[in-house]
Amino acid sequence: MIRKIHDPSTTEEVNRPIHRVLIANRGEIAVRVIRACKELGLGTVAVCSEVDQDALHAELADVAVTIGPAEAADSYLRADRILEAAQATDADAIHPGYGFLAENAGFARACAEAGITFIGPSPEVIEQMGEKTAARAIMEEAGVPVVPGALLPEPDADGVYPSEAVLEAARGVGFPLMVKAAFGGGGKGMRRVETEDQVVGACEAAAREARKAFGDGTVYLERFIEQPRHIEFQIFGDRHGAAVHLFERECSIQRRHQKIIEETPSPALDDDLRSRMGQAAVAAARAVGYEGAGTVEFLLGPDREFYFLEMNTRLQVEHPVTELVTGMDLVRTQIRVAEGRPLPWKQEDIASRGHAIECRLYAEDPENGFMPSLGPILLLNEPTGPGVRIDSGVRQGDEVSMFYDPMIAKLSLHGVHRAAAIDRAITALREYAVLGVTTNVEYLIDILQEPAFHNGDLHTGFLEEHLPDWTGDRGEDEDLAIAVAAVNEFARLGRRAGPGTASVAAAETNSTPWSELGRFRLRGLD
Template sequence: MIMFAKRDQEAAFATIILDGLSGQTRRVRLMEKVLIANRGEIAVRIAKTLRGMDMKSVGIAHEYEGETPATRCVDELIVLRGDSPIAAYLDAKQILEGARERDVDAIHPGYGFLSENPNFARSTRELGMTYIGPSPEVIELMGDKILAREFVSKEGFRISPSEEEEEDPLSFKERSEAIGFPLLLKAAAGGGGKGMHIVRSAKDLVGAIELAKGEAERYFGDGRIYAERYIENPRHIEVQVMADKAGNCLHFFERECSIQRRFQKIVEESPSLALDKKLRRKICSEAVGIAIAAKYENAGTIEFILAPDGEFYFLEMNTRLQVEHPVTEMITGRDLVELQIRIARGEELSIAQEEIKTKGHAIECRVYAEDVEHDFSPCIGRLVDVREPVAEFVRFDSGVAKGSDVSADFDPMLAKLIVYGETREEAISRSVESLKQTSFLGVNTNLAYLSRIVAHPAFVKGETDTGFVARHKLDLAPKELSTKKRRMLLAAAALSNRDFRERVEAVPEPYASIGDWSN
């Protein structure tokens, strides 16, 4: 139990009693009021931990936004001005000015918006407030994907093997062959899939190199190419790490996030079926090694690509709390936001790696307002009715409520359903059940699509990789409506329509009764 004992008068520090019996004390940054520079479900989630730690929360919202669960759950609210709501959430100057006016001690950036902006982290510190996250330098390093890859490789960790032609054009073919097939030839200046060639055997290599060079020159005016190991249908595995100022770094095991659509995760789980004990230890210690090498502090996630042969490669590091952090919280029993706050105010991690244990299995499904039949395009509308699943094994992190307008201004994620099971099978069946109980009426959602994914035999068997959604497209499409169900829906709709009912009820009893309709 940590207790505040004395507040220093000259600075924002306090001496805390770490251990009431021995009287051991340490000076930490005083943190009584925290600004949450975010909105939606993550703002609600952070506010909840702040309340539990007896801290005051300050929220932000754009003037055009109405009341939301995020504005209702904070102690104070800063109303941001600006032409567009999204620009307001990215307006570091306005947010920092508001924070100063309200005497905020620290800022939690959440995810998205300013959470990976090194200048925002830097300015927060320069204004004398605590940034609940890593240093601006490490945000900068990991934010540049090429620099991050080079850094990780230089420190001796695995990135997918690659060879640049420029290094020595004469030996490029041999060096490429040595990587192994299939290979991916890429333009150094490339992007958007242009100028990429998959080469499956040595006999195609020379021709493909010529082709790739020609295309690189034509498309990008830069003929430099490189060869990279092509990993087919990889799994996306990430490791949660947490490091303190003193250099202690712990991992909180992995999350598998292979189920993606439009390059965005929609179903995440922990633990991953793809890792055995040995591989788990290897990938988790690699993640900790990378974090330590980067002198990382606070919560971070190292993402890896796991090939079907068990090889894994560094993909990128996210220098913030992840959307899918609740699956980790659910199986480790740790509050990651609380740990972030403690680390930010200078406390050392007081737990040992061996003390972090997992229990059972957790699955997260992200509920989006989108049209799954039209390329998952975002949908808008007003939520006329919202039903959240209720069960002791369910956590439902939502940023909307009945009456909320789902606008095109923000990311269309409405909520996250996180379900616990003693086993993966139990977590799956409970997820399907909970998804079916949940409804957001008034706007299209992917709820039914998510239950088709989680109930799919391939998902149940653990055959998950980034190609899952495309491979099972037909199975995941909505089933055609039976004529009987169609008639039921139409009849129910007609009876719910005021115009229709008035007409029917204009006829005297006993005719005017179907069932026990009550107004």
């Protein structure tokens, strides 16, 4: 697909100014986007389900429209109701965030048909990048390295593959290899194959699974990359043909394809490899005429060969680390670019300073099979300080409900170098008190304290290798915790916390440091 390139001399040309943005999402990302809109002086419309009516995102927006019951399929995934809400509130743009409808080409198309600006790439690009075999072909054509692989000959009507032809394709790819679903995701329709005799059976099984899960049984073969790193590049394009990258993020710390800790720069890249991968990412963006913010994901093998994995046509969860090291505001830029303005930077304007790490806080129990932990947040103390950024969708007293993703907040840290960022992350996590729901705070601290993490020896199997069957270690502080719980009980039930206790003493004499300060000041003025 070729886009018409506008005359770049009209640099301040605004095709369609945005006045009011509807945010088709919830939680921390909705909050993030609402704040960016406010900074730009734009009106904001939140959509919410019935259980989210007093959620933070619904409170922060100028208007909140309830679009349906709690279940996402009846609310946040209802494109029709979201468009109705946009029209009813005169919103002229929709920001989809990530997840839900963010990579739904049909929704992007429906927005365009309704005359509403979809803040993201074109429906055609979303569609092309959503189909893995099509994306591979486009990238190969553009000279972007892809994982060596092969398409398969058609199976017969009973789903039986011609075994000789499949074997030949498999030998060309090499073993071990992966059988993958063309429309797949989340590990479904995927099989690892070690030897020749397993290939045909694995293809048939994966095809059956893919047909069930995605409605299309097309599968293909890909070489299995041992101990890869997950390294992605942030890209940005505009309507005037410009495309840049904003460096990489390493997201190798994953559990079942779910990222937990991300950082930039990657400890694995040197300037040469970074520049080659960055050029490949920009080539990928140009190959589809990419508009807005996107991410090109690569696998990096231990031999330092890199391969295109997929392209995410949306804002990424882990975008804060890129913002911290580049000083750029990705959401603000998304909105400006969606208005038709040119990118505010050229490649040479973009520099990375220091090191940033993001830790995702999940309401889940790592000691109990990572089961989601639901219920009210009884106590919340968020860390603060220089280089500490929190993107949170919850407050103390909020309820973590079963209906949505258990990620409740992101803690992002910026330090002068990697070791400083790790120190800052551990220190902040040790102050990140969340009581009521169980979180992965302790698990995150233990990952960050692993010697292999410090050495930067990361790969996507890191957690299985270094923290299998993890349990917390609360032994040494258990007595301290019991003693403080006992003292707390005394203070609570005795309504007296003993001499020298700040809060009780203050309450009894009805004086605060502020009133003391006031008196002191008055005397000083006399």
